[in-house]
Amino acid sequence: MTRQELLQRSGALLGRFAHEVKVKNAMGLFDINTIAEDFLTPILAIVLKCPDLCNQNRVQMNFPAVDLGCRTSKISIQITSDPSSSKMLKTLKKFEEHNLCDDFDTLYVYVITERQKSYTSPKMAEAASNLSISFNPSSNILDYQDLVKMFDELNNEQVESINEHLKAEFTKADENLKFRRNLDAFLRVNQQKIEDEKRTKKYIPSVFVETSETKEKMRYFANPMFFYRKIDDDLRRVDLPHLNKLLNLAKIEPVADILHDATTLEVPKNLTELQTRLAQQSTAIDDIKELVSPFSWYGDRAEQFSPTDNLAGYWEVFRFSIQSNGSGVFRSLEQISENIRIAQTKVFLVTGMAGQGKTNFICDLIENQFRVFEVPAIFIPARLLNNYPGPNCILSYITNNRYAPDVSNLHDLFTLFNNVAEECEKPFVIAIDGINEVGDLDGFVAELQVFLDALCQYDLIKVVLTCRNEFFDQKFADVFDPQFTDYLYRVKDLRSNMSDDNKSRLLQTYLHHFQINAKFSSSAREFLENDFILLRIFCEIHEGGKIGYISDIYKGDIFEQYLMMKIEQFPRAQKQKALSALYKICTRMLHEENFSQISVDGFDDSESQIIEQLVGEDIILRREVPSTGLASLGAENISFTYDELRDFLLAYYTVADLANSDHEKTTDIFGKISEWPVYEGFFRYAYILARKKGCDIVKSACEASDDFHRHYLNNLSLLSSDIQTDDDMVRLKAVLEGSTVSCDLKQVAWFLFRKRNEADLLNVQILLNHVSTLDDQKSEYFFSMMFSSSYGFSSEWRDRVSHLLDEFKSLSKERILGLGIPTLALTLHFVPHANWESREATLNLFAELQHTQEVK
Incomplete structure (x- = not known):
């Protein structure tokens, strides 16, 4: 490009910038004026020969009168889009008021739109003449046309440098504009990914029930410009005046009310101003918490209020009311502080066990909440990152999925997203689901650290991550501690937040x-x-x-049906192989006595394919955190997703396969099983399956164990009707008639009480028959044991009888009669042991029902 072409190109780009500033200002968007300072600095540094020109606002916040300054050339520059004489007058006066002539001997005003044709204001002329330095409006007030004229005085290298700077800046601007214009199209990729999750049934929107508390937290995180107003409302509802009224009654100095100021701060125009506002509110809340803490049960106990002797009487009278109210204020302030912290944080992490709804949560978040509030976001199922090479698989995924195809590094990507967020006035959210599903965990841990380090440098970008608990604790925790701890908010268990x-x-x-x-x-x-x-x-x-x-759920039956169903879904040639692969996992676990995870090393290709398919569904099998050490490098570990399913499969393999092929190994297992962590679960299902499948060797081994009685009672609920026998009736009757151990009697009594299906051999009639034989003294003793607390507070057993009868009375007539005759008869046996009110109300209810077929 010739010199003339370079000059024309540079002038055109400067003219475009001036035009865009005019348009933005006409729309009331003045942030571009601040952007202009950094945009113009390299150009003005060359044209005005200011080698060390820098943004004075970065040297000192709200630097007066001028925006740019060079200490070497002693030139200062005010950047403005306001060309009026009044703006010039204000600049000159501030320059003089702040004695900037001590630092600079030249002042320019650069008008980024277009300067006036002339400046003839007498006041301005007077201000210029009073200035300690020379200032001529015709030569010291510049706009882009003046700058273009000055380009002629530059050498070719300087002109080329300016042109390259302008070209680079407008290339970025054009990319940002292109991205924003196509944002809807880009974000449609999100919906495509969501639809993929639906097809694989990882996300079933119709079965998603949101956890309202977590959803509320996410609102502050992802859309703070909208929900910060709720923080203000919550602050206004803090009842500090009532606490101060109580303190006055107790002759105690009231707490200074500084909350009002925290709710009347200036309305933020953008996310940057909002962050400043939130920081101010957070400081105010910390201050007020410190004042309230001495009057709260939740504050620092060491600082609790202690009255002087002359006020001790007042304090004793009002102490409970003050501390109760103060505790309420303190907890409210703590909750608001947490919401502010969430609004300020950068990383929202959801962890939990497999199958607890993390994918449903994040997919619903993207599809519904983010879409409704137009929060710009990217959804990344982490397992798909395995299709891209490290160490930049996240960036590769984004650029290869139409999100941002023209960026080449993280900082370009984040600059783009940050600009989009700035324009949307909502954070740009990157959501990565299941970070534990990335194959090269060690490599991904390192990449995630670099990714977060870069992301945290950009104010308006946030990330949502989901991960299985054990993977996070063992592999990812060090990523956040301590470097990103302050940026992190973690939800440890979605299920715990469900009502x-x-x-x-x-x-x-x-x-x-x-x-x-x-x-x-x-x-x-x-x-x-x-x-x-x-x-x-x-x-x-x-x-x-x-x-x-x-009437009852039997886990063993469900597990067996599910495994049969899954095996049936494999092609015919693979069905037997699928069962063999599961048996091989069980064999290795039992042989190695390692039940948390095993290596798949040594499995053939067909077995590995079966395992991979089951791992992908994440119901039967799951990937595990790799072991550490050289010996385990490159090895993949797996385990059963559900511990009880693991115990069932180990027992099923032992009963259905091992007991028939190797009696010695089977006997050996029961000789050492009591030392294993799977002991209770394995024993439970081994015994039930042995009875169901007629496996005498396993049944005998279970019944011969020293603690069989305890296992038997603990697993009564697994005795489905098809395996119940007269021997079971004998065992249960023996406990009812002769047990002096409260917990044994309680287990049997409540098991039978809940068994109302008379088609089952073991049902409530057994309990009724026993109770009917007891005299008053024995009946009282029996019910005192049946209703005794697990903690041994036997004196309260009558209250528990009363509570049960109160629940009984609250049922509808249809449900009461549907309980069946034995249960209704047993309820009448409870009545004499309840308190008077419950006793009379229950008898009245039976009187009302005396003509029904079930009661008469």
């Missing part, structure tokens, strides 16, 4: 999605509501089925 209502809704939505028609007993319903993996397995087994009333 009982949400769990109930989750069960219903699962049944609806899998088109299952069923009714559950209260115990069966509770069983499924509190075990997400079991719920998923149950629904997959019964998809599209009409299964009627479910």
Whole structure:
């Protein structure tokens, strides 16, 4: 390019910049004026011969009168888009007021739009004449046209340098503009990825029940410009005036109310101003917490208020009210502080066990919450990062999925996202689901550290991560501690944040999605509501089925049905191989006595393919944290996703295969099993399966163990009707009639009380028959043991009888009669042992029902 072409090109780009500033200012967007300072610095440094020109606001916040300054040439420059004489007058006056002539002997004003044709204001002329340095409006007030004229005085190298700078800046601007114009198209890639998750059933939107507390936290994290107002509302609701009223009554100095100032701060215009505002509020809250702490049960106990002798009486009178109210204020302030911290943080981490809803949470977040609030975001299923080489697989994934194809490094990418966030006034969120699913964990840990280090340098970019607990604790924790600890907010267990209502809704939505028609007993319903993996397995087994009333859930039966179903899904040639591969895992676990994880080293190709398919579903098998040490390099470890499924499979293999082929090994297992961590689970399923499959060697080994009685009672709930025998009746009756051990009697009594299906051999009638033989003294003793607390507070057993009867009375008439005659008869046996109110109310209820077939 010739010199003339370079000059024309540079002039055109400067003219474009001036035009864009005009347009932005007309729209009320003045942030570009600040951007202009850095944009113009390299150009003005060359044209005005200021080798050390720098942004004075970076040297000192809110530097007065001038924006740029060079200590070497002693030239200063004010950058403005306001060309008026009043702006010039203000600049001159400030320059003089702050004695900037001591540092600079030249002042320029650069108008980034277009200067006036002339400046003839008498006041301005007077200010210029009073200035300690020379200032001529015709030569010291410049705009882009003046700058272009000055380019003629530069050598070719300087002109080329300016042109390269302008070209680079506008290339970035054009890329940003292109990205913003196509943001909807880019973010449609997110929806494509979400649809992929739906097809693989990793995300089932219809069965997602949000955890409201976690969702609330995410709102502050991902959309603080909208939800910061709720922080203000929460601050206004803190009842500090009432606490001060109580303190006045106790003759104690009231707490200074500085919360009002924290809610009347200036409304932020952008995310940067919001961060400053939040920091100010956080400081105010910390100050007020320190003042409230002495009057709170939750503050620093060492600083609790202690009155002087003359005020001790007042304090004693009002102490409880003050501390109760002060504790409420303190907890409210703590909660608001946490919300502010979440709004300020950079990393939102969700961890938990496999199958606890992490993928559902993050996919719903992207598909619904982010889309509704137009939060710019990228969704990355971490397992797909395995398709890209390290050490930049995240960047490669993003650039290869139409998100930002033209960037070549993280900082270009983050600059782009930061600019988008600035324009949207919402953080740009990168969501990575299941970071434990990346194959090269060690390599990814290092990459994630670099990724986060770069990300934290950009104010407006955030990241959401999900990870299995054990992987995070063993592999990723060091990434955050201590370098990124201050940037991190962690949710350790989504399930713990679910209310009982949400769990109930989750069960219903699962049944609806899998088109299952069923009714559950209260115990069966509770069983499924509190075990997400079991719920998923149950629904997959019964998809599209009409299964009627479910009185009990037997895990062993569910596990067996599920494994059979999964094996049936393999091609015919692989079905037997699939079972053999699972047996091989069990063999290795039992041989190595290692039940947490095993290496897949030594599995042939077909076995490895089967294992890979099962690992991909993350229900039966899962990848494990690799062992450390040279010997384990390159080896992949796996385990069973669900510990109880592992115990069942180990027992199933032992009963169905090993007991038939190797009696000696089977006997050897039961000789040392009591020392294993899987002892209880393995014993439970081995005994049940041995009875079900008629495996005498395993059944005899179980019954010969020293603690068989304890195992037997602990696992009564697994005795399904098809394996119940007269021997079981004898065992249970013996406990009811002769046990002096409270916990044994309680286990049997409550097991039978809940067994209302008279088709089962073991049911509530056994308990009723026993109770009916007792005289008053023995009856009282029996019920005192049955209703005694697990902690031994036997004196309260009558209260528990009363509570049970109160719950009974609260049921609908239909449900009461549906309990069955034996249960109703047993309830009448409870009545004499309840308190008077519950006793009379229950008897009145039976009187109302005396003409029904069940009661009469």
